[in-house]
Amino acid sequence: MAEQFIGKASEFKDGDRQIVRIGEDEIGVFKHEGAFYAYSNFCLHQGGPACEGLTIANVEERLRPDKTSMGLHFTDQMNFVCPWHGYEYDMKTGCHVKDKSVKLRKYDVVTKGNDVYVVA
Amino acid sequence: MxxxxxxxxxxxxxxxxxxxxxxxxxxxxxxxxxxxxxxxxxxxxxxxxxxxxxxxxxxxxxxxRPPIKVEAPKKVEILRKISAPTPVERKSNPLSDEALKFAARLEEKFANGDFEALTPEATQALMTAICKLYSANAEAGNKFPVVKDRFSVTGTDAMILCGALLKAVDLQVFELGMWQSWSGI
Amino acid sequence: MDLIADRGRRVQVDELNTSKLLAHAAKQTRDKGFDDVLIVDVDAHHYENESFGEILPFMENEVLKQLAIASRAKGGRGNVAPSGFGYQDMGGRVTRYPLRSSEKTDANGPHRDVQLGNRWMDAMGVDYSCLFPTGMLSIGLHPQKEMEVELCWAYNRWVTEKALPESGGRLFTMLCLPFSDADECLRQVETFGHRPGVRGFMVTTVRPKMGVQDNAYMKVYRAIEERGLVLSFHSGPSWGDHTFQSCNRFLSAHALGFSWYNILHCTNWVVNGMGERFPKLPVLWIEAGLSWIPFVMQRIDHEYMLRPSECPLLKKKPSDYMRDMFYSVQPMEIQDMGALETTFRMMDAENSLLYASDYPHWDFDLPSTIWDLPFLTDKARHNILGGTAHRLFKLPPRNEAQKQNLIKYGNYQEF
Structure with a gap:
């Protein structure tokens, strides 16, 4: 494993992503809320381009104290969705939003000055 | 074939x-x-x-699969760049421009101590329209802060206006609390 | 282009390109050597509503044709065919739905649907696809029998005269029958049954009217059997059906609906001894997944033993007749591997199961879903992906390696 230069930090606005191929790996690098996250771009379902789909807030159902439903609401958690079938992953963990054991391979991202490296 | x-x-x-x-x-x-x-x-x-x-x-x-040699340099290829989602831009329109100018004039009057710049009827009409407009947006999911920032109005200002609005429609504070917990708005 | 995400936030996306979207599928095709395996996709789709401008002129009745064409005029004057409720694309999460119109095709090339078909087939390593419509899967809900007949007729003419001939033989069809009118079904079997690319006829199972066992249909089944063609039943959802009106999520209505309508008609088919009446008619059940099959086998075998007087035509258990029929694999519920293996055993998957992608619909399956199953024999793997379909639909291998594999696993036939 080595640090692989993938670009300048100044080139990433918050919410930007890059899909990079490093050797034999294909990796999605996200900048989200000021931090970098990098995951395998192969969806754990059928191998779709997991990091290339829609980014969308997580959905929760709110209940009142009497257990009646207040309906569906977006939360502050941001997810990314595989465009093939809709597998939805938590931006900060790479875990499927419903089954934490379904987790994309995560890569460390290192910034040195204005340079961004993925450890792969 | x-x-x-x-x-x-x-x-x-x-x-x-x-x-x-x-x-x-x-x-x-x-x-x-x-x-x-x-x-x-x-x-x-x-x-x-x-x-x-x-x-x-x-x-x-x-x-x-052959083991990856750590020291071997890997080819790094940028396959795609995907831009950040862009927030919805609300374009200016003549009515909004007019409202901004009118609000600025009122602020200026108030800064000069003139808090009777509008008649009670004019204040009521303006308050009624703004109340409806803001609520309709909130119910449609188009939520934005009701004032620009924390210091746009004082806490006293907010409490006086909230109280007056509740009184105008014959609501008690506990009813407001109950409604907020049930509606989620 | 923009897609709307949460809270009105817009996300910029590139135009759709099926080959790019399925680049990882193409990698699987290369890595797994799918070129050497005959792969037949018995259930893929196009959006025929995008070609209504070409299809509707084939309607025969002048008055109904005028109604249908006028309804498509600008201003949203109505729907030609029944349309269902639902959110197949999950609010844009499955991006190929909202982006579909942005995909570019060669204006001077074959029909757009053929060009798109070639892109996904090439990426997945699929050699042949059976092309089905999308919106017309709800045709059984049309309140007007006459309009159902006209629309099926027009679609069947268009797909056999305009679309399939441009596909180089890679797309084939099982034509949509106007099942509300048995006489018209027969006329369409007689008219279209011999046309190139027609390998069978399809009944949409979302329909509240007559049961498949009605005497009126016997002549239709016989005509299909005589021609050596396949009779298929294609399922679908119907959220508006009273059965599903208590479902408050699309997931529920979709998950149950697709299985339910095949459960319903398959049960009627088996219990009424259709397998005894038409022993040489291949029957194929499409797009209901697999988990319903052991359920129905268990249920009706159980009641068959208790109530034999209600199914005197049967000479063996209902599940035996079910094993004599065929099933498309998609959407395969790969959740509990043990349960899936049991399902394969119960249905004799090696001889009864056919690969289907359902592309481009949201829950499509790649060939690797079959190829990678840990419990399959090599023969089962090859049979399911294409060997069985090769024999059923008379589709020749496309290269020598495929031919050798068909021979190796006992499937090869000269046509």
Whole structure:
């Protein structure tokens, strides 16, 4: 494993992503809320381009104290969705939003000055 | 039967043996996510995860892949750049421009101590329209802060206006609290 | 282009390109050597509503044709065919739905649907696809029998005269029958049954009217059997059906609906001894997944033993007749591998199961879903992906390696 230069930090606005191929790996690098996250771009379902789909807030159902439903609401958690079938992953963990054991391979991202490296 | 797919004509000798050994296939259950890990050895799990991540052909035992040499430089290729989502831009319009100018004039009057710049009827009409407009947006999910920032109005200002609005429609504070907890708005 | 995400936030996306979207599928095709395996996709789709401008002129009745064409005029004057409720694309999460119109095709090339078909087939390593409509899967809900007949007729003419001839033989069809009118079904079997690319006829199972066992249909089944064609039943959802009106999520209505309508008609088919009446008629049940099959086998075998007087035509258990029929694999529920293996055993998947992608619909399956199953024999793997379909639909291998594999696993036939 080595640090692989993938670009300048100044080139990433918050919410930007890059899909990079490093050797034999294909990796999605996200900048989200000021931090970098990098995951395998192969969806754990059928191998779709997991990091290339829609980014969308997580959905929760709110209940009142009497257990009646207040309906569906977006939360502050941001997810990314595989465009093939809709597998939805938590931006900060790479875990499927419903089954934490379904987790994309995560890569460390290192910034040195204005340079961004993925450890792969 | 004509074939638009020329890749089918590739020499078959170049293909590796079609049939993979069963264990190798086990190593790449690309679509499978067993509900239970029972029956899987540690090696099975490692192969499974590796195949999931890397899309390894089942016919190639994943363990046989040459080890990656740490010191060997890897080719880094930027495949795609995907721009950040852009927030919805609310375009200016004549009515908003007019409202901004009017609000600025009122602020200026107030700064000069003139808090009777509007008649009570004019204040009521303005308050009624703004109240409806803001609520309709909130109910439609178009939420934005009701004032620009924390210091646009004082806490006293806010409490006086909230109280007056509740009184105007004959509501008590506890009813407001109850409604907020049930509606989520 | 923009897609709307949460809270009105817009996400910029590139135009759709099926080959790019399925690049990882193409990698699987290369890695797994799918070129050497005959792969037949018995259930893929196009959006025929995008070609209504070409299809509707084939309607025969002048008055109904005028109604249909006028309804498509600008201003949203109505729907030609029944349309269902639902959110197949999950609010844009499955991006190929909202982006579909942005995909570019060669204006001077074959029909757009053929060009798109070639892109996904090439990426997945599929050699042949059976092309089905999308919106017309709800045709059984049309309140007007006459309009159902006209629309099926027009679609069947268009797909056999305009679309399939441009596909180089890679796309084939099982034509949509106007099942509300048995006489018209027969006329369409007689008219279209011999046309190139027609490998069978399809009944949409979302329909509240007559049961498949009605005497009126016997002549239709016989005509299909005589022609050596396949009779298929294609399922679908119907959220508006009273059965599903208590479902408050699309997931529920979709998950149950697709299985339910095949459960319903398959049960009627088996219990009424259709397998005894038409022993040479291949029957194929499409797009209901697989988990319903052991359920129905268990249920009706159980009641068959208790109430034999209600199914005197049967000479063996209902599940035996079910094993004599065929099933498309998609959407395969790969959740509990043990349960899936049991399902394969119970249905004799090696001889009864046919690969289907359902592309481009949201829950499509790649060939690797079959190829990678840990419990399959090599023969089963090859049979399911294409060997059985090769024999059923008389589709020749497309290269020598495929032929050798068909021979190796006992499937090869000269046509």
């Amino acid at each position: 004509s074939s638009p797919r020329t890749k089918k004509a590739a020499p078959k000798a170049a293909k590796p043996s079609t049939k993979a050994a069963k264990p190798a296939i086990k190593a790449s259950r690309a679509a499978s996510k067993p509900a239970s890990d029972e029956g899987m050895t540690g090696r099975d799990k490692a192969n499974f995860i590796k195949a999931m991540m890397e899309g390894i052909a089942p016919k190639d035992a994943s363990g046989k």
